[in-house]
Amino acid sequence: MFDEIMFRPWRIIYLQQEKENGCILCAIANSENDVQNLVLLRSKHCFVMLNRYPYNIGHLMVVPYEHLNSIGSLQEGEMVDIMKTVSLSMDNLKTVLNPQGFNLGVNIGKAAGAGIENHIHFHIVPRWEGDTNFMPVISDIKILGEALDDTYRRLKGVFS
Numbered sequence: 001m002f003d004e005i006m007f008r009p010w011r012i013i014y015l016q017q018e019k020e021n022g023c024i025l026c027a028i029a030n031s032e033n034d035v036q037n038l039v040l041l042r043s044k045h046c047f048v049m050l051n052r053y054p055y056n057i058g059h060l061m062v063v064p065y066e067h068l069n070s071i072g073s074l075q076e077g078e079m080v081d082i083m084k085t086v087s088l089s090m091d092n093l094k095t096v097l098n099p100q101g102f103n104l105g106v107n108i109g110k111a112a113g114a115g116i117e118n119h120i121h122f123h124i125v126p127r128w129e130g131d132t133n134f135m136p137v138i139s140d141i142k143i144l145g146e147a148l149d150d151t152y153r154r155l156k157g158v159f160s
Helices: 011-016 024-030 076-097 134-139 148-159
Strands: 039-042 046-050 060-064 101-105 122-127
Antiparallel strands (some): 039 046, 046 060, 101 122
16 A cells, blocks of 8 residues: 555645746746755856756756747847857766766747746756666656755756
8 A cells, every 4th residue: 555655745845835926937037046946057148957846867957037938039149158058057967967868958838848838948857877767657756866955056066
């Protein structure tokens, strides 16, 4: 019986918090509480944050400050800054977590899996051989071997 229960005590914080109206990414962009929002770096046109609901340890998002729903809406300077920030983020992930590969992507539109549809953002997911085991397949459970706060502390040092 107990082998069917997955304890996730940190979810109660999410469930009980007041939901914000508007775009959560804009709220984080305008917030000064980077630690609470898991923001690792702010550049001229974008910021880097840990994904609060990661696919893997070290799952980062690079988010433009401007609320845009299309990559084509980015100005050239924004595109350059975002791609340099993506590259820096991957280098920093290599330094701290030593992944064997990466998934890099943008989900545009609900049909493509965008959880936040109207504010584009770039996902960087570090990958290791064998990091996807049988648990997601047979139990619909993803296992992460490190708490977000610990990952944040380890990465913050190289992003500073």
